[in-house]
Amino acid sequence: MNANILTRNNVKIFGTGKQPLVFAHGFGCDQNMWRFVTPAFAEAYQIVLFDYVGSGKSDLAAYNSARYSHLSGYAQDINDIVDSLGLEDIIFVGHSVSSVIGMLASLKKPERFQQLIMVGPSPRYINDPPDYVGGFERADIEGLFAMMDKNYLGWASFLAPAIMQNPEKPELSNELKDSFCSTDPVIARQFAQATFFSDNREDLAKVQVPSLILQCTDDIIAPLVVGEYLHQHLPQSTLRVLKATGHCPHLSHPDETITVIKDYLRDMASD
Amino acid sequence: MDEMLDTAPCGFLSFTDNGIITLINQTLLADLAYSSEAVLNQHINVLLPMAGRIFFQTHFFPLLVSQGRALEIYLSVKTENGTEIPMLLNAVRKQRGQQYANDCSLMVIHQRNEFEDQIIRLKNAAEVAVREKEKIYQELLDAHQRLDDKRAKLQVALNLLEKMATTDELTDLKNRRTFEETLSREIEHAKRSLWPVSLIIVDADHFKSINDTFGHPVGDRYLQQLAKILQSNVRKNDLVARYGGEEFVVVLPNTKAAGAVMIAEKLRKAVEVSIWPERPLTTSLGIATLSDGITEKAELLKLADQALYYSKHHGRNRVTHFNELEFADL
Numbered sequence: 001m002n003a004n005i006l007t008r009n010n011v012k013i014f015g016t017g018k019q020p021l022v023f024a025h026g027f028g029c030d031q032n033m034w035r036f037v038t039p040a041f042a043e044a045y046q047i048v049l050f051d052y053v054g055s056g057k058s059d060l061a062a063y064n065s066a067r068y069s070h071l072s073g074y075a076q077d078i079n080d081i082v083d084s085l086g087l088e089d090i091i092f093v094g095h096s097v098s099s100v101i102g103m104l105a106s107l108k109k110p111e112r113f114q115q116l117i118m119v120g121p122s123p124r125y126i127n128d129p130p131d132y133v134g135g136f137e138r139a140d141i142e143g144l145f146a147m148m149d150k151n152y153l154g155w156a157s158f159l160a161p162a163i164m165q166n167p168e169k170p171e172l173s174n175e176l177k178d179s180f181c182s183t184d185p186v187i188a189r190q191f192a193q194a195t196f197f198s199d200n201r202e203d204l205a206k207v208q209v210p211s212l213i214l215q216c217t218d219d220i221i222a223p224l225v226v227g228e229y230l231h232q233h234l235p236q237s238t239l240r241v242l243k244a245t246g247h248c249p250h251l252s253h254p255d256e257t258i259t260v261i262k263d264y265l266r267d268m269a270s271d
Numbered sequence: 272m273d274e275m276l277d278t279a280p281c282g283f284l285s286f287t288d289n290g291i292i293t294l295i296n297q298t299l300l301a302d303l304a305y306s307s308e309a310v311l312n313q314h315i316n317v318l319l320p321m322a323g324r325i326f327f328q329t330h331f332f333p334l335l336v337s338q339g340r341a342l343e344i345y346l347s348v349k350t351e352n353g354t355e356i357p358m359l360l361n362a363v364r365k366q367r368g369q370q371y372a373n374d375c376s377l378m379v380i381h382q383r384n385e386f387e388d389q390i391i392r393l394k395n396a397a398e399v400a401v402r403e404k405e406k407i408y409q410e411l412l413d414a415h416q417r418l419d420d421k422r423a424k425l426q427v428a429l430n431l432l433e434k435m436a437t438t439d440e441l442t443d444l445k446n447r448r449t450f451e452e453t454l455s456r457e458i459e460h461a462k463r464s465l466w467p468v469s470l471i472i473v474d475a476d477h478f479k480s481i482n483d484t485f486g487h488p489v490g491d492r493y494l495q496q497l498a499k500i501l502q503s504n505v506r507k508n509d510l511v512a513r514y515g516g517e518e519f520v521v522v523l524p525n526t527k528a529a530g531a532v533m534i535a536e537k538l539r540k541a542v543e544v545s546i547w548p549e550r551p552l553t554t555s556l557g558i559a560t561l562s563d564g565i566t567e568k569a570e571l572l573k574l575a576d577q578a579l580y581y582s583k584h585h586g587r588n589r590v591t592h593f594n595e596l597e598f599a600d601l
Binding site (some may be wrong): 025026028032033035093096127136137141142143144146148149150151218219220221236244245246247249251252253 | 288289290314316320321322323324325326328329330332333334336337344345348387391505
């Protein structure tokens with residue numbers, strides 16, 4: 001076990017089961033987002049939670065622009081944790097971009113993964129006419145970056161780099177802690193770029209692990225056509241369309257999310 | 272909705288976890304130029320441009336659910352005719368009956384947005400300027416380095432040039448020009464300080480026949496050896512120079528006639544006892560010392576030369592001070 005990795009990625013382990021159920025958060029948040037879902041699995045599984053380097057309570061000092069400018073850098077975080085804990089027969093649950101990150105991790109170590117559960121996944125966010133609809137134009141993504149600049153105090157990193165670590169002003173950092181999970185605007189921007197400019201369509205056919213695609217109704221981030229595209233191109237995939245709307249069913253509709261995942265795992269186990 | 276909230280000086284709306292708008296007040300409807308029928312029971316996406324929808328799903332909603340509130344969120348909101356207006360949003364999440372309600376207050380921030388746009392523009396410009404500055408600074412450092420390199424090379428060349436200008440190439444002694452300068456300086460100094468200064472002229476005996484008999488390369492080796500002997504037998508502040516041909520000069524600052532004779536004698540002996548390649552070499556030496564009657568450089572040189580002439584004509588391999596000449600010749 002490598003304690004450095006566990007600290008670096010703020011790894012939390014609980015549950016009374018043996019088989020590891022690894023939950024990976026998406027862009028813009030941290031492991032907290034799983035808290036409505038994990039208790040339902042704690043009895044039967046070993047729950048593993050973590051924050052990607054640059055997010056949540058991870059070690060920001062371990063952040064490396066080159067590594068984390070591509071989703072493969074984040075996938076390496078997962079495999080580092082898998083190695084440190086010696087995890088096997090992993091059921092991986094990834095939200096949004098983490099679905100694809102988990103998929104990339106499984107391409108590196110297919111023997112360690114037993115199931116991939118993808119919540120609102122997309123192999124490519126930007127449309128690629130004439131054949132592929134991802135849901136976004138490049139200008140939409142640029143608009144997102146502009147909005148992030150205003151919400152992440154994008155200016156702070158430049159005009160007042162010390163503002164986040166200012167020990168004389170604890171009230172400020174406490175307030176900022178309550179705002180976005182990752183408060184470093186540069187890191188947030190890079191994660192956004194790595195996410196929204198990614199294109200992993202070519203990797204889908206290589207996946208050897210069975211997968212469940214959880215598709216929400218009316219998900220602006222991952223529209224239904226994207227879910228169907230994934231289902232067509234991912235070998236051994238199952239597509240479930242949730243009644244839940246939006247992009248975060250584990251937050252907005254945790255009960256339905258839990259039920260669908262449990263049903264799927266039960267079905268797979270009885271096969 | 273009570274009337275106060277309906278017309279409060281800030282917008283208000285509430286939406287379910289499915290994103291369906293359940294309440295919206297008159298103020299917000301007026302800000303967005305919507306009728307309540309067009310918005311109520313619609314998905315909140317109708318109010319958001321594409322970037323806003325992504326931000327809502329990836330940032331705002333996860334934050335609101337996990338923290339129970341979301342404060343000071345910047346969002347761009349669409350009016351009915353499609354124009355986007357900047358709004359500041361605070362939201363709290365509350366359980367009402369079986370359902371969660373997400374209550375938001377929104378304020379139009381046209382002016383503040385202008386400021387922020389300006390700050391972001393300035394920040395971007397400042398970042399560009401900083402990068403530019405770093406680049407220029409690096410270029411400056413490189414230029415400095417190149418300048419230093421050039422300067423070092425120039426210094427080497429200057430040192431060489433200076434050596435060439437002041438040194439005799441064959442013997443590595445100071446050359447005639449340096450001798451002339453040094454002697455002038457010493458004479459000036461001697462006059463001001465009333466300290467004595469003496470001059471020795473050293474001439475190799477029968478040197479022409481060495482050149483004629485053994486060739487010029489051997490003659491050159493004799494001159495080099497003679498230069499070394501002279502240089503190693505004077506004091507630190509004495510100056511030995513090659514005057515020309517086989518003639519050498521020694522400037523002796525702060526040295527009276529008697530001292531000069533002693534040094535000259537030492538030089539003569541050193542040459543005589545030295546081991547020479549083909550055949551022994553001797554020198555004739557003439558000395559003059561600055562005194563009340565002798566105050567100019569040319570005079571001093573002339574008198575030392577006369578003393579040397581005397582040595583040459585009285586058997587060579589000897590030392591003559593001009594003082595002795597007064598008794599001998601006059």
